[in-house]
Amino acid sequence: MIDKNKMLTALIITFNEIGYIQDCISAIAFADEIIVVDSFSTDGTYEYLKAHPRVEVIQKSFNDFTSQKSFALDLATNDWVLFIDADEIVSNVLQTEILKKIRLKNPNNEVAFWVYRIFMFKKHSLKFSGTQTDKNIRLFRKSKVKFTPGKLVHETLEIDGSSGILKEKLIHYCYKNYDDYKRKIINYGRLKAQQDFEKNKKFSYVLLVIKPLWTFFRKYIIRFGILDGKRGFILCYLNALGTYQRYKLLKSLGCK
Secondary structure (H helix, E strand, O other): OOOHHHOEEEEEEEOOOOOOHHHHHHHOOOOOEEEEEEOOOOOOHHHHHHHOOOEEEEEOOOOOHHHHHHHHHHHOOOOEEEEOOOOEEOOHHHHHHHHHHHHHOOOOOOOEEEEEEEEEEOOEEOOOOOOOOOEEEEEEEHHHEEEOOOOOOOOOEEEOOOEEEOOOOEEEEEEOOHHHHHHHHHHHHHHHHHHHHHOOOOOOHHHHHHHHHHHHHHHHHHOOHHHHHHHHHHHHHHHHHHHHHHHHHHHHOOOO
16 A cells, blocks of 8 residues: 555646646546646536546636645645646656656655656647746645745745756647637736736836847747747747736736
8 A cells, every 4th residue: 555645646727728638637647636626617627527537626716826726735635746737748757757756766855846848839849939948846745835925927836845856848738729828828917917016016118118029039039939930939929928918917007
């Protein structure tokens, strides 16, 4: 019988992910517990999860990523937690590495692990455009981490202990189609603007112009997005659009 301290809970937050959630759930079937917090999906995601024999699904209105993920984390009954997005796939080799880390070999007693991601533009992987160094803490001990308060988007974990890096990568289907990615990136911009507003950051017309241009230049030129061809241009443009929306929304919130 597996030691309770070495059992794994997989956590996901969802909203309208019916096109991807099936593969995501199948890829984390190796977890001892699967919990999903759904933000009242309208496309059949909740119904699919509710009917799944391995999944415990709870619905909660979405306010921001940190509070939603903190809520999900509180539901985990195991100390080891794997937090993934609904559009991510844990490959077989990554599954094996995860289980080795928590059940067989962890000589450095690391309490959290960073995971690199392969970004998929539909069915094509992106090599550049700023994606090449993207990594997040996805595997960790619940008792040794907490989400940094006050961050509404791009939530971060505070770790009590040492961390490591997994060799294998998550497969991230970041770009489904133009409209979906645009919606996602504008939503991130809205949350960043709200976060800036709450931190009393001031709106600037200079930043409204310079920041989007810098975002595009950094990702497309400095981070070699140009080598990803048309896909790289679209991704870098939409990221710049998200930055523009951030400062535009900050102005509308009254930061002057």
